[in-house]
Amino acid sequence: MNFDIKKYAHLARIKLSNKEEKKFQKDLEKILDHVAELEKVDVGGVKPVTGGTNLENIFREDIVKNDNLLNPSFPEEEKGYLKVPKVFNND
Amino acid sequence: MINLEDLTIKSLSQKLNKKEVSVIEVVKEYLKAIKTRDKKIGAYLSVDEEGALESARQIDASKEKLGVLAGIPIAVKDAILVNGQPATAGSKILEKYVAPYEGGAVERLRNEGVIFLGKTNMDEFAMGSSTENSGFKLTKNPHDLKRVPGGSSGGSAAAVAGNLALASLGSDTGGSIRQPAALCGIAGLKTTYGAVSRYGLIAMASSLDQIGPFAKTVEDVGLLFQAMAGYDEWDSTSNPSASYGDELTKPDWKKIKGLTIGIPEEYFGEGIDKEVSASMDEVINFYKSEGFKIKSVSMPNTKYGLSVYYIVMPAEASTNLARFDGIRYGTRNKAKNLLDLYLENKGKGFGAEVKRRITLGTFVLSAGYYDAYYLKAQRVRTLVNQDFEKAFEKVDVLLTPTSPTVAFKIGERTQNPLEMYMSDILTIPANLAGVPGLNVPVKDREGRLPVGFQLMGRHWQEADILGLGMYYERK
Numbered sequence: 260m261n262f263d264i265k266k267y268a269h270l271a272r273i274k275l276s277n278k279e280e281k282k283f284q285k286d287l288e289k290i291l292d293h294v295a296e297l298e299k300v301d302v303g304g305v306k307p308v309t310g311g312t313n314l315e316n317i318f319r320e321d322i323v324k325n326d327n328l329l330n331p332s333f334p335e336e337e338k339g340y341l342k343v344p345k346v347f348n349n350d
Numbered sequence: 351m352i353n354l355e356d357l358t359i360k361s362l363s364q365k366l367n368k369k370e371v372s373v374i375e376v377v378k379e380y381l382k383a384i385k386t387r388d389k390k391i392g393a394y395l396s397v398d399e400e401g402a403l404e405s406a407r408q409i410d411a412s413k414e415k416l417g418v419l420a421g422i423p424i425a426v427k428d429a430i431l432v433n434g435q436p437a438t439a440g441s442k443i444l445e446k447y448v449a450p451y452e453g454g455a456v457e458r459l460r461n462e463g464v465i466f467l468g469k470t471n472m473d474e475f476a477m478g479s480s481t482e483n484s485g486f487k488l489t490k491n492p493h494d495l496k497r498v499p500g501g502s503s504g505g506s507a508a509a510v511a512g513n514l515a516l517a518s519l520g521s522d523t524g525g526s527i528r529q530p531a532a533l534c535g536i537a538g539l540k541t542t543y544g545a546v547s548r549y550g551l552i553a554m555a556s557s558l559d560q561i562g563p564f565a566k567t568v569e570d571v572g573l574l575f576q577a578m579a580g581y582d583e584w585d586s587t588s589n590p591s592a593s594y595g596d597e598l599t600k601p602d603w604k605k606i607k608g609l610t611i612g613i614p615e616e617y618f619g620e621g622i623d624k625e626v627s628a629s630m631d632e633v634i635n636f637y638k639s640e641g642f643k644i645k646s647v648s649m650p651n652t653k654y655g656l657s658v659y660y661i662v663m664p665a666e667a668s669t670n671l672a673r674f675d676g677i678r679y680g681t682r683n684k685a686k687n688l689l690d691l692y693l694e695n696k697g698k699g700f701g702a703e704v705k706r707r708i709t710l711g712t713f714v715l716s717a718g719y720y721d722a723y724y725l726k727a728q729r730v731r732t733l734v735n736q737d738f739e740k741a742f743e744k745v746d747v748l749l750t751p752t753s754p755t756v757a758f759k760i761g762e763r764t765q766n767p768l769e770m771y772m773s774d775i776l777t778i779p780a781n782l783a784g785v786p787g788l789n790v791p792v793k794d795r796e797g798r799l800p801v802g803f804q805l806m807g808r809h810w811q812e813a814d815i816l817g818l819g820m821y822y823e824r825k
Contacts, residue, residue: 271712273705274697286767294657300730307728311543311557311784317586332447334682
């Protein structure tokens with residue numbers, strides 16, 4: 260299995276060191292070789308599982324249970340709001 | 351003086367009600383045990399001494415008759431939120447995170463008067479089978495400090511086996527409760543999908559994760575499960591019609607004796623240690639000699655379980671873990687733009703196994719590969735699940751080994767991920783199908799490493815496997 264570790268690590272937004280790239284390339288190729296056994300399984304007419312349960316949608320009123328639950332864990336905040344870096348850059 | 355080694359939830363509850371001992375004495379004894387002995391075992395990541403003592407004082411001051419769980423000191427896996435306590439999920443990326451609310455299962459237990467001693471070590475984000483992937487430290491098997499306790503809930507299992515908590519909570523995605531329970535010689539239950547609230551569980555793979563209890567006896571596991579189970583509107587996968595009663599802890603013995611036990615041949619194939627298969631023979635002979643009906647069954651798609659799991663699980667994990675990007679959680683490393691911020695924070699914050707699985711999950715979900723990998727795996731998963739349906743037409747309960755081997759040495763499997771993944775080959779199918787699974791420790795193994803057997807039952811029929819386990823435990 261040819262696997263482009265650089266491409267998928269970048270899609271996942273994970274920076275890997277050169278050493279990690281080499282090791283994961285080998286590891287993931289081994290794993291993908293193993294799971295390739297599924298190729299030969301005949302699944303004609305078999306429906307895929309779509310979750311852990313066959314439940315239908317479950318609804319509840321969208322009412323806030325408890326305010327300010329998240330901001331104590333914000334890495335940067337201002338006046339109770341989450342501060343994020345600029346999304347648009349000039350360069 | 352309390353002997354922690356002999357204590358069970360059942361026996362402590364009786365002692366507390368007879369006022370032979372106070373909750374505060376018991377809690378102090380556990381805190382002392384943690385202080386003196388956890389340096390060697392490494393079960394805990396954080397201990398809430400003050401909170402545990404305060405809860406103990408409150409229960410001692412209460413005038414009412416205590417419920418069976420009141421004053422019972424337990425430990426909680428660090429992926430499950432206990433209000434005001436750290437919740438790292440074993441990851442550096444959440445090193446400073448403090449739970450801002452209480453998890454659903456924890457809340458139910460707290461309402462019963464359960465005392466929370468602290469949070470236990472685990473593989474980072476529950477990804478592993480030995481707790482060696484923790485971002486913080488190693489946990490050792492109390493039966494042999496050179497060996498792993500299993501994983502990913504290794505800290506929770508070691509805490510109970512090492513008498514550093516009377517019971518504990520873990521989560522099980524592919525065996526993370528049952529396998530460490532087997533390796534540490536205690537009981538552990540993976541509950542039916544939807545039976546226990548996952549509100550406040552840091553998610554790994556949402557179609558597989560379940561919270562469940564560890565304890566020294568099957569009966570104790572049943573007591574905790576009975577209190578934890580039930581609908582929670584804050585978990586949309588929790589089942590509104592789930593309901594359990596006293597049958598979980600007070601089995602209808604006539605019904606239990608009428609159960610047919612299935613032996614799926616595919617779980618007894620190559621890769622199973624001689625010592626483990628010999629123990630299984632003993633257990634099967636026990637049930638036979640007690641007059642239980644035993645039947646051979648075939649579950650031919652079991653062999654695909656591991657491959658299905660290593661596509662579905664990383665796919666779900668890669669989406670669940672996308673939130674740990676340095677924006678809302680954890681510390682934020684400086685970066686020159688938004689893209690760099692993501693790359694830096696995830697690159698530095700996650701450990702090797704987490705990066706491996708996120709990258710793999712991203713690949714199997716990517717355009718061009720989705721059908722070949724993810725969709726294909728979900729179809730084969732249907733076949734694995736149909737094996738269970740067919741087997742349960744013929745038998746009531748399935749009996750298998752829990753882990754192919756006894757506890758392995760620290761470092762033995764860390765270099766080869768696939769070899770580590772094989773540790774869960776017998777526990778993964780129950781997660782794929784959402785059925786309950788219980789590890790029961792094999793008896794009379796003093797001086798040898800623990801072995802456990804697994805009982806799997808139909809959806810919502812925890813009473814069958816708990817009853818069958820209690821039958822073995824008491825004889």
